[in-house]
Amino acid sequence: MKGEPKDLKFTVNGKAVELKVKPKALLLDVLRNDLKLTGTRTGCEVSACGACTVNLDGKAVRACSILALQANGHEVVTIEGVADGDKLHPIQQAMVDHGAIECGFCTSGMVLSARALLAENPNPTIEDIKKAIQGNLCADSGYTKYIEAIKIAAGKMQGGKA
């Protein structure tokens, strides 16, 4: 019957997850409400602010604008899955060290957009970085230090000094 919960099987932060979800459930709601991964933030719910950005098969997507069932059989990484245990990902480390983070509400999305960018383009220019995070609204940092931090992280991941 229409509206009946359906099976969703996907990988979240490296772990296989199986659950039943309503067909109309958004990926954002399933991550936050069912899986309690609240690091993915609810901002505008219309794909305009980027606070809910996650990686779907390595690409940056807005969790507010895809159905959870569209992730069936795919691999999702949220902010909770970016660090390696206590060891921050170089993108996270650079944002912390470079003072990019202010209120932190956009940070999860910024990290995930940057992670997708560096997977595809390990040596981005400043313009590439600006384009990659253009869907992530920030309200207080002016973006400058986020952009610089992503550039620093790219350098370190390329074998620059850690």
Place this chain on the structure above:
Amino acid sequence: MSETFGDFSILGKPIRRVDAIAKVTGQAKYANDIEVADMLYGFVKRSPHAHARIRNIDTSKAERLPGVKAIITGKDFNGFKWGWSNPTRDEEPLAVSKVRYLYEGVAAVAAIDKDIAEEACDLIEVEYEPLPGVFTREEAMQPGAPLVHDNRPGNVTVEYHWSFGNVEKAFAESYLLRKDTFNTPRMAKGYIEPPATVAYWPDPSRLVFIGAKGSPYFPYRILSRCFNLPLSHVRIIAPFIGCDFGGTKNDMTNGDFSAVMLAKKAAKPVKVVNTQFDSLTTDLRRHPMAVTMTTGVTKDGIITGIHNEIISDGGAYTRMSPLTHFLTGICMGMPYHLPNFKHDVTCYFTNNCSSAAMRGHGVYHTTFARECQMDMIADELGIDRVEMRQRNIIKNPKPGTIYQTINDIHVATAGTEECLQKVAEAVGWGKKREKVKGNKAYGIGLVAAAFLGGTQLSAHNACACIVRVCEDGTVNYLTGATDVGMGSDTIGCAIVAEVLGLPIEDVDIKRVDTAYTPADPGSYGSRVTVLMGEAAIHAAEDAKKQLREYAAKLLGAMEDEIVFKDKQVFVKSNHARSIPWERLVRMACYDAPGRVIIGRGHSKRASDLHTIADFSTGKGDIGTNYSFTAHAIQVEVDTETGVVRCTDDNNVVAHDCGFPLNTLAVETQAQGGSYHQGVGAALYEEFKMDKGLTLNPNFVDYQRPRAYEAPMTDVIHVITNDPFGPFGAKEASEGSTCTAPPAVINAIHDATGVWIKDLPAQPERVYWALKEKREEVKKG
């Protein structure tokens, strides 16, 4: 990377934020992330009219919907009204007899899930009698116009008329007079996190409220009055807050009141989360103002007097408008010497959603007008634009002396001259530049501004800290001053660590909780670092004094000989006579009879310094001290399309924040303050309105500054070591919010010769201005 300043262990350098790891790993909890067992979800029923009498509300159908647990209307609040101050209590938690703006809350439902709560709201039937409304300042001021509040004749929210010196005489003797009108846009605060609240009653006389509030002690007092509770029974807890910028997250929303009343009625926790649509249609906005400024100058460009005539749209309720409009004038005596000054400002009620404080509060409007007009005057007189500013600037007072403005503001340090020099040097001011490449025109605007820090208002203004030394030598640091993202929690920890000679990692701060932290007005007016910083010094010194007495006995030395540094406590004249910090603390706590080391401190300068600002006369010290900023922005104007963007090159802020306690945070604050709320106002942002209806209530149609157009702003630190700030510090960032709009508009003029006096300079506006200019040129 950042430079370092001063001779400190921690301060004056890049400091990693104490909350950065929680934020970058997604572990930080914001209000919407809070869950409490057995929690219900609340939803607010909103009015479809901007101005209407409420005839009747029928909730019977909604009550019958399965899953609904409580329904409230405005009547549940028993006539309670609230406002920013006692005389301005004009707003109800939910409208009872009349709605005054579109989507004002009239009822609310708590249910077992969000969908049911929303559906139940649809089932509530409200009978309205629509009333004619006023939707612009001009409509509101017409004789016989409909009244937004029956007891407020003329729809006047607040007005000030101040006069200093003799402006008429000064104008009569001036070589040149210029009168121009500038318009600032109706703007969103810009936070991405919509307001959210979880409320519950552990017992019928005790309230817990966890909400995105930058001033938790506002709801603390308001809810105490509203629910007739002693303050000791009102517990407001601040989770992490996704920015504020003044207004909505200072005080209360329909949703906040509803969560508390629904939780009381249902006897269960209730969570209310604004959607972005709610936020962009009902949250407080930056006032749109029309600033008519008349300035007189001598032949040499020396300012003889300024007269401001300002009209403003305050929306449906008074909220913070008395402060906003006070701030449009109070700082006019800086950063330029102003010998004669007149200020006439009137704010009107309209049937739009209310306006309130926003980053750059009040000062931004008049700074925009003054700095644009200064370029116009400089050009008319044939004086270099930076030179004109230098001729009028207030020089940095010699140490120990004070500069007093015409309205009795006391300035101990003013680094404007150095800021202007450094920015001019950084952008190669005066050197020949290529101004046109194909269809792109380039120009630079270079402006200056002053802003207040450590705001002092009458009524409750206290700021206090508690430093609790644990027996293992680590420290709990408590304050009621709330960090909404600007980094004040980090500064507090850094100051305590600096004073006690500890690494910052040994100092822990929790979020504000009115059950434990000292009362504080919260985050506004760039008050936190200046006032809380001083309180933190006193609290750490108090704890240190208690340990020093013990150390002196132990080491056999005079108390004033004892030094705390690098986790060691030693005698100044003989460093070998020492004891590790941890051992000293443990001995002090365990030695019979044993001590509990708790240091207390509060900000004293706020109440002792100079005079309290007087709203009726426009005199007195609104700030504890004042920051100064010079700012250059280069723009690229597409002369075919009218699209303007800031370039990465020649975008420089020089900021005199007294002393940068955390260099990284000052830089990020200045960059962000400039771009989001400054350049945003200049180029992108404006709510489009139609009879109280917001036409662009989402971040697709309401354009906000994004990364692809973000200029890579350089920040230059100018050090003046203000005697009234903690370790010399003043405010950081609101100055650059005020400088960015005129810098952009002056740059557009520099590039193209057109003046855009009405913000924002969106492509269409620039396009038509360029076309008009071309036609004028053709006509000759």
